[in-house]
Amino acid sequence: MSDSPTAAVLCLASASPRRRELLSSIEVEVEVCPVDIDETPIAGEAADAYVARLARQKALAGAGLTSLPVLGSDTAVVCDGVILGKPRDQPHAAAMLRGLSGRAHQVLTAVAVSGPAGMLEACVTTRVVMRDIDEHEIAAYWATGEPADKAGGYAIQGLAAIFIERIEGSHSAVVGLPLFETARLLSRQGVPLWNRRGR
Numbered sequence: 001m002s003d004s005p006t007a008a009v010l011c012l013a014s015a016s017p018r019r020r021e022l023l024s025s026i027e028v029e030v031e032v033c034p035v036d037i038d039e040t041p042i043a044g045e046a047a048d049a050y051v052a053r054l055a056r057q058k059a060l061a062g063a064g065l066t067s068l069p070v071l072g073s074d075t076a077v078v079c080d081g082v083i084l085g086k087p088r089d090q091p092h093a094a095a096m097l098r099g100l101s102g103r104a105h106q107v108l109t110a111v112a113v114s115g116p117a118g119m120l121e122a123c124v125t126t127r128v129v130m131r132d133i134d135e136h137e138i139a140a141y142w143a144t145g146e147p148a149d150k151a152g153g154y155a156i157q158g159l160a161a162i163f164i165e166r167i168e169g170s171h172s173a174v175v176g177l178p179l180f181e182t183a184r185l186l187s188r189q190g191v192p193l194w195n196r197r198g199r
């Protein structure tokens with residue numbers, strides 16, 4: 001049997017390779033249409049409202065580029081109510097990891113799918129507990145290059161897995177897309193899941 005992919009059934013308004021891989025893992029073939037939006041939080045904006053707004057804006061921006069349903073998503077790491085984005089540089093990344101060391105924080109991921117059923121949305125909060133991380137590990141982790149493009153400056157699916165004691169919530173949401181909730185939204189938009197030619 002061939003396992004060659006089918007034609008795209010969804011437009012992914014994201015440059016994130018993680019989101020593409022997560023959708024591919026449930027056999028949703030996408031066309032990628034990265035969109036450029038301003039990701040600056042509005043003063044006083046709650047973290048869940050912030051990620052929901054960005055996910056929606058990404059989906060709306062993509063909707064002008066295709067006739068397929070469009071998925072936008074955004075992930076933020078939140079510690080003591082403060083939204084941590086991607087690190088600007090090494091000192092910023094080190095400060096973020098120091099702040100996350102030995103305690104719990106939240107990862108919020110919003111997903112928005114525009115299509116025939118309108119704009120459908122979900123937002124997932126996951127609690128992540130990290131063990132203590134020492135200064136040597138913080139420096140060594142930066143040197144791997146992994147933290148640079150990750151919210152909160154770490155990747156649970158990568159080398160930072162050794163720092164994660166436990167999570168309560170959705171692992172795929174921390175990586176960038178909550179697959180359980182996303183699958184429900186895609187089904188409501190008529191997007192087929194488990195869609196591999198030859199089966």
Ligand SMILES: Cc1cn([C@H]2C[C@H](O)[C@@H](COP(=O)(O)OP(=O)(O)OP(=O)(O)O)O2)c(=O)[nH]c1=O
Pocket residue numbers: 013014015016018019034035073074075076077107149150151152154155156157174175176
């Ligand atoms: C916390 C965490 C984040 N991340 C990633 C997921 C997202 O790609 C990124 C958060 O940044 P986002 O702004 O949500 O996404 P992005 O800039 O990568 O892609 P786009 O805006 O085009 O959709 O951090 C991990 O890969 N692993 C993790 O453990």
